[in-house]
Amino acid sequence: MKVQLENITLAYGDAVAIKDLSVDIADGESLVLLGKSGCGKTSTMRCVAGLETPLSGRITIGDTVVFDSERRVDVPPNKRNVGMVFQSYAVWPHRTIFHNVAFSLRQQKLPKAEIRERVRDVLDLVGLTEFADRGASLLSGGQMQRVALARSLVMRPSVLLLDEPLSNLDARLRDRLRVELREIQQRLSLTCVYVTHDQSEALALADRIALMQNGRIVQIDRPEKIYDAPFSASIADFLGVSNIFPCTRVASRENLSVLGLTGHDVEVLSRSLPTGPEGAAEGSGAADPADPATPRVCIRPEDIRLLTEPLPEGGNNWLGKVEVVSFQGSYVRYRVGLKGGPELDALVPRHGSALLPVGTPVWATAEPTAVQVLPAEVPA
Amino acid sequence: MTAAIARLRRALPTGVLLLGLATLVIVPMLFILLAAFSTEVPRPGSIGLDALSLENFEVLSTSQAMGALGNSVFIAGAASLVALAIGCGLAFLAARTDAPARRLLYFTGIAPLFLPSLVGALAWSLLGSPATGFLNLLLHGVGLDMTLDIYSRPGLIMILALYYAPYAFLLVHSALSLMNPDLEEAAFVHGGTRRHTLRRITFPLAMPAILGSGILIFALTMENFPVAQVIGNPGQVDTLPSFIYRLMNASPSRGNEAAAVAVVLTAVLLVVTAIQQRAVLRRKFTTVTGKGVKAKLIPLGRWRWPAFAAAMVYFALAVVLPVTALLIAALQNSPYIASLGQLTDADALSFYSLGEMLTSEDLLQAARNSVLTAVLAGLIGTAISFAISYTVYRTNAPGRRVLEFVAMSPLAVPAIVLGLGLLWTWLVAPIPVYGTMAVLVVAFLAVFLPQGYRGVSASILQVDRDLEDSAVLLGSPRAKAVSYVTLPLMRVGMVSTLLLLLMLCMRELSAALFLFTSDTRLLSILIFDNYDNGAMQGAACVSLLYCGVILVIALLAKSLGAKTVEGSR
Known part of the structure; x- marks a missing residue:
């Protein structure tokens, strides 16, 4: 009933x-x-x-x-x-x-x-x-x-x-x-x-x-x-999105947003239009990470790929170094410290390849469509 | 309108309970206060506020009262220290060391509980009275020119310590044996030596239990009347409880001054109980994990046998010697003996007077009364405790915290004071209850309400609330859900609370002291009366029977898997 x-x-x-x-x-x-x-x-x-x-x-x-x-x-x-x-x-x-x-x-x-x-x-x-x-x-x-x-x-x-x-x-x-x-x-x-x-x-x-x-x-x-x-970064967090960083919008480029991670020297490209009620991510001036008005960049760990070379066609290319390797059976979980940036959590399918040892320099990448910009909380 | 009625209906059960408890506990205390501050003792037709005065408190400035207060504090303090030393030592030996015969040690720790302090005091007056005590006869018999005088402050302290040490033993033993061994092993693993670990980990973890039981024993010995009367009175050592009793028994009776002293005694106890409750609360968060994993035993080395011997000395002092003394006194033919040698004479001992006593109408009546009041108070007390616990823990009725507070409040009131208050309450009450067995039942209900409530509420907390709620969701009315699910699951807890109450009622003397009549004497009263009239042999006979009955209840409780004494004061 x-x-x-x-x-x-x-x-x-x-x-x-x-x-x-x-x-x-x-x-x-x-x-x-x-x-x-x-x-x-x-x-x-x-x-x-x-x-x-x-x-x-x-x-x-x-x-x-x-x-x-x-x-x-x-x-x-x-x-x-x-x-x-x-x-x-x-x-x-x-x-x-x-x-x-x-x-x-x-x-x-x-x-x-x-x-x-x-x-x-x-x-x-x-x-x-x-x-x-x-x-x-x-x-x-x-x-x-x-x-x-x-x-x-x-x-x-x-x-x-x-x-x-x-x-x-x-x-x-x-x-x-x-x-x-x-x-x-x-x-x-x-x-x-x-x-x-x-x-x-x-x-x-x-x-x-x-x-x-x-x-x-x-x-x-x-x-x-x-x-x-x-609708929000805290919902995304609850649903297993482990890469969440406060950001500011820097510019727009060919219908992509260019975002700067607060406190870091890293740029992120996103195709996502600010979602959620009333497009809360538009307020680009605020850079205080504790401020709930600051938008967040959210990337699922399984959407991050680790490559030995940068992508030739441009897009998101972040240089970093493997810091932690955790083998999980069909997946390997890596923590990658980005150069001049935060630590990224990446969940990589194994496909029989060898694990990357700690200290390996890698290029991390994510499709701009997989990068979401969300408000920290759903406004009351 | 309907909402108001609904609210009233929700508040009604709590209201009725509160009213009942108030009559049981609060009203007697108000009468004590009234008596303490007026020139008239409450009596039918003469209660009111028109005779208010402070003059009763002048009794406090007399040297007798000051002496009694000083004695009470000093004796209770010293007795609790000694009891703590005995109890903790035994608990440590029994729970955590490789001492021989640890089960016997455990039994040694709890055995004195089967001798109420009244019986213990009586037996020790047989053993240690300066003129005819068996121990003194023995000393003189072997040619030693020294006399043991039990009728003294050290005597009082020793006897109180002997019979209250089990409270420390029980609390500390459970803290030590339920302690999570991981905590100690963690210390070893991180490089702690055994001595270091004991001092830094084990001992501090047991500290709340040690402190809590120490304060508990202080409160209990402070309000103890039987030992103070039996041992203190001949030695002219007054304590507050025995002073109250003397004021009441003076002719003419000085009830108002007794009430004033009672107010002071209660005030002291109130403070002590408040501190103790805090210690008990803290204990909950620290040691007990209930995992039942055995901690490592500590090797005593060459101290194994000396430690065991010390424990046996305690056992002899608290149990063996007193029971032997009671037996000799019960069996001896001539009331007085001048030396122990006389006991080996032919027909020095016989079962004649024991048999005579045990079949006397006095004793049979007292035994009937005792059992009847204890059973009634046990049953009613368990039922009331269930009603309170259910209201406090399973409903959101307004006023349930007040209910809990009132239920626990007798903890801070000495039994002898509550008895005095009940005397006046039921003298004044329009219902003819005074002088019947009913008033004794009421007194026991009031005095042991906290123990009953604690027992039942511990048990209700162990029954998951969801169990009852699911029956209601499946279509059963609330009352039926309680009887189908909750009550059956609480059976063990309820039965052991009942037995605990039975046992406590059987042991109690002080609360009944002002309430009995010649037709409603209890076993404890009979012993006290016999002693008071100098009939030591009679007192000894009844004491033996009395201990027997208590032992039977305790064994019954143990076979039901109940922890009888844990909840006692």
């Missing part, structure tokens, strides 16, 4: 956790709330569940208004039909898996035979058929996660909330469950709200990503859109 949040504000004492937040989630959509800890993403989710009471705003699930501060509607959590997978899983250790999963159906006082059948179906779905009578304290992390999911799915929730459900698992299991979760969500066309601070998880699970900072949604879009065109 669709979920609507309108002008939600939530505060704990004096600390404002969510500021005037609005978002519409379509029926069957998977929305990921992505942000650092403390950005308000979990609070937003808990408002939908009814575990937190906002100061103001309205929340609608399907056609039912479950919260409205003006009309003083506040449906208690047990009447909202919202499923939630907690970060800690919250699987009851003193009950069997069957009892855990059957709980909501027993609350509804369904006939025994129906309960058994629905529990079996959902355990099949998550691959735990064999474990029904096992005590829940004997499970591994991955199994607990599945029980928590099954327990929520069995009630056929109007919306399923997932609070960093994969963060307590080891990396390999996380990758597998991520795909499984996405598959289940798409198969059941469940409306999902998924909270995470892990960008790759967000990219993999979302129909849309809502990026949150300081209790607001600063950008909301399809994953690939956000990835390609973040």
Whole structure:
């Protein structure tokens, strides 16, 4: 079912956790709330569940208004039909898996035979058929996660909330469950709200990503859109762009901008028009790196190539020296100290070639289209 | 309008709880204050502010009162230093060294807890009274011309230290054994010698526990009444608690002056408790990791056996000698003996009077009363503690911090003072509770509220809030979620809190001192009465039974995996 949040504000004492937040989630959509800890993403989710009471705003699930501060509607959590997978899983250790999963159906006082059948179906779905009578304290992390999911799915929730459900698992299991979760969500066309601070998880699970900072949604879009065109340098930073430098515009040349890195003697060519609301990067006079009005040059580490010769056709050509080499399997991560400039982070595909030893002089380059100029923050 | 009602409904449970706790704790304290500042003792029909005066505080300027205050501070200070030395030493031996029989050492550390200080004092007066003490008889028997006088300041200090050392032992032992060994290993790896590491790493890490327990023991010995009365009184060493008792028992009773002294004693304790709570808070952040990894043991070399022997001396002084003395006193046929040799005479010892005593109506009644009040206070106390803990940790009800504060406040009030306040409260109260068992239950509830609250709240904090919330999201009403998820998961914590309260109530004398009647005597009261009337044999018999009951509760608690004594004051 669709979920609507309108002008939600939530505060704990004096600390404002969510500021005037609005978002519409379509029926069957998977929305990921992505942000650092403390950005308000979990609070937003808990408002939908009814575990937190906002100061103001309205929340609608399907056609039912479950919260409205003006009309003083506040449906208690047990009447909202919202499923939630907690970060800690919250699987009851003193009950069997069957009892855990059957709980909501027993609350509804369904006939025994129906309960058994629905529990079996959902355990099949998550691959735990064999474990029904096992005590829940004997499970591994991955199994607990599945029980928590099954327990929520069995009630056929109007919306399923997932609070960093994969963060307590080891990396390999996380990758597998991520795909499984996405598959289940798409198969059941469940409306999902998924909270995470892990960008790759967000990219993999979302129909849309809502990026949150300081209790607001600063950008909301399809994953690939956000990835390609973040609104600000701090969003880019969060999405794995590791080369971010304050800059000033020096000149324009054949529809390229020429930028000088603040405090360094290096020029960068960019084709990107200043993006983001109201072209915040235009203010070229400010050179103070701490000033949020100073624009930033942002380059993904995988967009940087390292060459032994400068590019003959011109463009971005920076001379530097390899300072750190870190082998990562299919990729090699280099840190290159630019001559008269900052350190660049480069992620280079290996293709069977030998690693460049520390101290090697290299030419670093990046396509002007891969160089983005962004405001430091999305203005409030 | 509806919002106002909703707000009221949200605040109602907290309000009711606060009101209940206020009656339990705050009102008695107000009565003490009222009595201290007026010329009339609170009595039905005569409470009011029209007889205010400061003259009660003149009693403080008497040499008796000054002496009592000086004694209290000096004795509590000295006793806590000695107790700290014993407790820390034993804890170090048991937790971190290769001393022989470390399990026995651990048992030595906690065993004196099974002897309430009342029993310990009684036994030591049997052992060390100048005229007829068994130890003095022994000294004279072997021809030594010296007399041990337990009825003295050093005597008081020694007995208090013996029976309060376990508190230091428990706290320091857990700090030393839960300490993350990585911290010490890091010091070794970076070139620290063993001695250096002990001094620079281990000791400072355990410091908050040492300090915290030291201050705790100071507060406990300061308010201790039984030892002060049993040992101090014959030696004419007054402390504040025994001074209060004497003022109340004077004829005519000098209640107003007793209240004035009580105010002073409480004020001192308030300061001490505030300091102690800070030390306890600091402790949380430093040592305990709970990883259960065993730290490296420190080899004692040639000090292994001397250290062990020292521990055994403590065990003998705190447990073996007192219990032996109680046994001899309980079994001997003639009330007085002039030398130990008489004990080897035929029919010098018999079970006759022990059996007589243990089947007497007095004792059976006291035992029934004790068990009944302890069980009631335990059950009700656990339930109230749960209600408070739930409100404080699981709701955002307004006023929940106040609730917590009130629940912890009896920590700063000496049991004897709270008992006095409760006496006046329930004398004045329109409900006929005074003189019944109910008033004893109320007293124990009030005195041990902090222990109950701490036990249950530690347990509720271990149950993840999400567990309960998920039941609510799955469609269950809140109350059902609590009973289906939260309560079952807290079972061990709740049961051990119940047993802790049982044990503390069984041991308590001071709080009940002004509240019992001849029909509602408890085991502790019976012992005290017997002692007061000079019936040492009776007192010894009841003491043995009493320790037995306490031991049974403790064993029960241990078999349930509970840490019984950790939460005690």
